[in-house]
Amino acid sequence: MKILLVEDDQPLAQGLAASLEDAGLLVEIAGDGRTADFLITTERYDAVILDLGLPDGNGAQWLSGWREQGIELPVLILTARERWSDKAAGFSAGADDYVTKPFETAEILFRLRALVRRAHGHAHPVIRIGDISLDTHSAQVTRAGMPVSLTAQEFRLLSHLVHAAPRVVSRAELTEHVYDGDTEPDSNVIDVQVSRLRRKLGSRSIETLRGRGYRMVSDNTAS
């Protein structure tokens, strides 16, 4: 899961980003609305954490601008403004959820995961494909009820495939959502990680469609 964190307060942005990265998320930071606007229109993210008090205008105004452009990205408002008149302004601009400062990282994670899951059309926190299930709350993966241990990178890759299923996910999309923008992976890395996931989850759990990408499939039906 790749997140854009729009927050002008440097210490807060870095502290929150570090906590989120510890939880296995990819986080990019934008310090103002203009940078965020540029990143959102050029990069792919799974969700945005948006501070309302930005140096170059109210976050709600940037948000309604994005919504007008048809950007349907889930947006979690992060605000110190607790009055409902402020919150309501955020919602009418198109926010999906909000967390007030000060916050607990666990809550932001919880809200983000729920937003991303719902954005992919999954109402239930546990997504099942065949005998593989992914608990979006606790970030746990089980195969036939047995926990599977994954690295952060592997979890991100799997999580994206699971959320997207049964859609085919292109290699470009995976590159954008799963890997840090600075360390662009060569195509080999994805292949290697996919085969590692296949080893842990069953050889037929991830299907390769030549020239198109990867897709999660129900192992049982494939066999």
Add this chain to the structure above:
Amino acid sequence: MISADKLRRLPIATRMLASALVLTVLILPAAGALLSWNFREAVNTAFNERLESLLNVVIAGVSYDVRQDTLVTNRQLGDSRFDRVFSGWYWQVRDEGERVLTSRSLWDQRLAISHEPGMAFRTIIGPRDKQLRLLERDIRLPNLDEVLHVQVAASLDEVEAQVARFQTLLWLSLATLGGLLIVLTGLQIRWGLAPLRRIEQSLKAVEQGRQPAIETNLPRELARLADAINTVLDRDQRLMERGRTAAGNLAHALKTPVAVLGTLVERLPQEQQQAMAAELKRLDEAVRHHLARASAAGPVALGAEQELIVVLKPVVEGVRRLAGRRGLEFHSELNSGLRVRIDAQDLQEIVGNLLENAINWAKSFINLTGTVEGGWLVLSVSDDGPGMSPETRQQALSRGGKLDEAKSGSGLGLSIVTELVELHGGELRLDDSPEGGLRAEVILPLAQLRSGG
């Protein structure tokens, strides 16, 4: 007795009307009495002059017939009343002896003689016990040695009748005049005080939020007053806005560093984390609590009357979106046409916090209803969450109750609602919802509200 304090608070119109009434009641009767007295004097004088001229006619007409030794008259007085028996109009000429000549009206009666020298008016009781005014003069005739007492008397009835007629007319006119004066004074007061009434109505309109400022299209002396009131209202509004903004800014300024500390604390080893997290939580709660208080407008704000649905629309829409994202159903049932005069932000805060609390606990749905019952606006929010035990409810309603350690953003919600509701003279009640969760019911007095439409 009217106390001095009550007198000071007597309405201006009453004061003016009372003073006009006093003037009318004192001056008109005095003028009446004076006029009446003067009229009576004039009538009396005229009556006396007539008696005098009648006396002169009698004197001029009387003569002594030596041959028959009697008094004779050769003049008619030209007034038939002297010929009608006991008509009240008499004359008499008499000497000390038996010689006497009278008007026919005196018949067999005689008028008493005073023997006083000169001419004098007297009031006597004449025939048939009538009060008469009598003028007497002593004369001598040629050929007769004795003094003749010539008298003319007339009933005072005529004077009294004239005076009575005049008085009737006078008092009738004066009463009419008095009535007219009072009515005119009333009209004058109405017209004179109309600007004051306008300013009063304007003030009422401002209080009820139908008008943002007091009308200044008034007479000069009141226009200044209205301007002064408007200035105060405006400053009040600005100060309140500034206070809210300042409180918000302060909270905003504090919260970001607290949030930074929070993220730093989360990275500390577990044992160090706890104490610091607790302190940070306390700091946050203090900020939130006092921010909520400072930014509440309370019932003193002269807010405009608005439709409940319009006031709550942003909150309801926000919560609807939020509920959708969290997979909850949200039913909102607000009567349209229900108008409220509570500060919009306060009302949004009350309902928003209740809904937020419900969202954080609900399993599948939340309900919002707004109705009027008796003199109260009743806002009810219910959910199908785990609900609350009676002890927990008690705790939740107390100041700064910390119920919800697990879910941030909702611990203070209910206590903030309690404070806001109490500020507006209402009440927050918690009980079980029919669906098994919590039902929070806020009642607010309708005295601040008016149902319209």
